[in-house]
Amino acid sequence: MYQFAKCSIDPEKHRFLRDNKLVHIEPQVFELLLVLAAKQGRLVTKDELVEIVWHGLSVSDATISARINAARNAVGDTGRDQAIIKTVHGLGFQLIAEVTTADEQTVQAPPIDPVDTQVIRFAQSSHNAKIAFAQSGNGPPLVRVGHWLSHLELDWESTVWRPLLEALGHKHSLYRYDQRGTGLSSRELDDVDLDAFVDDLKAVADANKLDNFPIFAASQAVPVAIRFAELYPDRVKGLVLYGGFALGRALRAKSPDDIDEDIILGLIKAGWGKANSPFVNAFSALFVPDATSEQMESFVKMQTETVSPQNAARLRQIIDRFNVTDILPSISAPTLVIHANCDAVQPSSQGRVLASEIPNAKYVSLDSRNHIPLPQEDSWKRMINETEAFLEAITSGDF
Template sequence: MARHQLVRAGTPVRIEPRALNLLHYLVEHRDRVVSKSELLDEVWGDRYVSEAAITTALRTARLAVGDTGSAQQLIRTVHRLGYQFTAPTTALDGAGPAVSEHRAGSERSSDVEPATADGPSGADRQTIRFCQADDGTRIAYASVGSGPPLLKAANWMTHLDLEWTVPLWSHWLRGLARNHRLIRYDERGCGLSDWVVPSCTFDDWVDDLDSVVEAAGLDRFPLLGISQGAAVAVAYAARRPERVSRLILVGGYARGRQIRATSEAELEKAALDLALARVGWRDQDPGFLRVFASQFLPEGTVEDWDAFAAFQRKATSPANGVRFLEEFAAIDVSGVAHQVKCPTLIVHSRDETRVPVSQALELTALIPDSRLVLLDSRNHLLTASEPSWDDFLSHVGTFLAQ
């Protein structure tokens, strides 16, 4: 029986089923250009969707096979006509797969196997759905694991599908879904959510979290926020105290760099960092992206930093990356943090530099029923290999069980 599975370099790739169906259809009809209307009819059937659905699914399919909209080495956009799969393809006899091979240098290839998009079993199995924000922005959210719900606020930088394939995030997903139904989403402007959006402000992020809660049918639940996602989680918990039962903040802060600067020197440094980030992200400068990644993983290797940078490039556009960084610098939930009513666990790496430990101390002072746990690490994002990772899971497990 056909497996309806995407395999790349011999490894199964997790991909949203609709994007896989689109990719399968393009491969099956690779001898011609397929129009948008045909894709809507054949892939979406009688379900009404806009052309933006094609754009999102096509972007997901390209990322899954190692292509991009600018490179178009496998999937070509034909202006005003549609799309065509252009890589050399071999159709195998019987129930075997149609194999498409593309090589960049000498080490990259993609295999497309028509058939079920169930993906692997266990913690990796996830369901991806979409909801719509009030302004029409489409937000992708996913559920994995079983047990009581645990909702994770979006943060820099996510991709619901690709996170499973990178060491940066995969252990987080498996660890958090071990005893819970983990629900997470891509913030507007990145991942599988819409990239072209009418607005991308902090208030939009809080509203989008609310939209996911409604779409997922959640009533009362613990909420996890990492990095700037912690500020989103704080704002939401203050807004919806009846919904949030417990709050977990990891590597978080109440005020962005421009807001918390208290001297002329700090203001100048914050402005300089933002200016460098604008240029580095706009030009996708490899040197800058490596330095930027090292701020999140100072104990990582050069390979770790390059993998982090590569993941970020796939997760959003350069323009959106700049928009996010500008908004992060202006975050300020210090005025509403005292309104959080639920028990709160604040976890922070003791020696990290991306978000200094002083920010964790401030959060602990602002939120009434909170306690602080400091971990022996320099990393902003804990890695699977460091002892503090097991400590983190232990603290979170104990807190959620109380």
């Protein structure tokens, strides 16, 4: 184990900690930090980094720079300060903070963090569907509604989703599930509609004996959460609605900021499940245009392994016809609406509809074009801070 600047990196357990708290970083960033720490202040050339981190593959300077920036962010450094990681222009990089090893001092192991583990079980829903759900974290309950697409096991290892799961489970017992048709849940989608997906949410809440709890819902999970809040108002302590909509794409009037349903279905049918398909890559770029190559690879893998091409297309057709516009004024739960201002999948106009029609809802606009929040964005911290503040407020009754 190496320690430096309030950070520690453990190659055996593949853990990176800052201020004795577990920090999730991409594997390449972990390897980069490990190389720098092992050199203990000596210069590491770009060629050495490429050989060790990228196994000798050809990578651009921009890719190396992106990983260095991510490493600096993880250790609490900046490209301007360079107080920990220094760039030696034209040569390479140095970790200039003092580095010690476990052999040189007694290292206190951090307590096992329940955020770092998950337990998967199953609940029975309508249409005889078996819904896989997971519990992680520690504290009062928080339910993350299942969405298109998810996979409890793949998400747990994903560089796209894991940071969000850790953030939501930091102060809460996080319950999340794979909606029917995807992941570890039943794959049948015969005769299902919005209320069937609401049944899945209720089944998970019932299985865990959750009577009154806040909900975090993203994208098409938003109308599911809204419908649940209408049917069971006494069970919903509050709603965090991220990147959602009230009226599905197939039902909305065509506008310049909306993607036609036929385009989405065309991309799915043309290349779903095919390795290195340009159609899947193009589809993924709609959701996370600013993802790193590693994040994009993780996102594509999750999609192709969690659902069949037929179910992917069928789910989109079902989801794009969700409509909760008429019930928005009846929602009584405290509500926080968060939306990226340049979201290409669900336009920000839909976020404003939710915030304006749900009584007393708070609206937060993020400066981002990613439908799925990415931890390297400045908007990420604001989203997490707003969510945590809202959850604390509804618990204390201050919202």
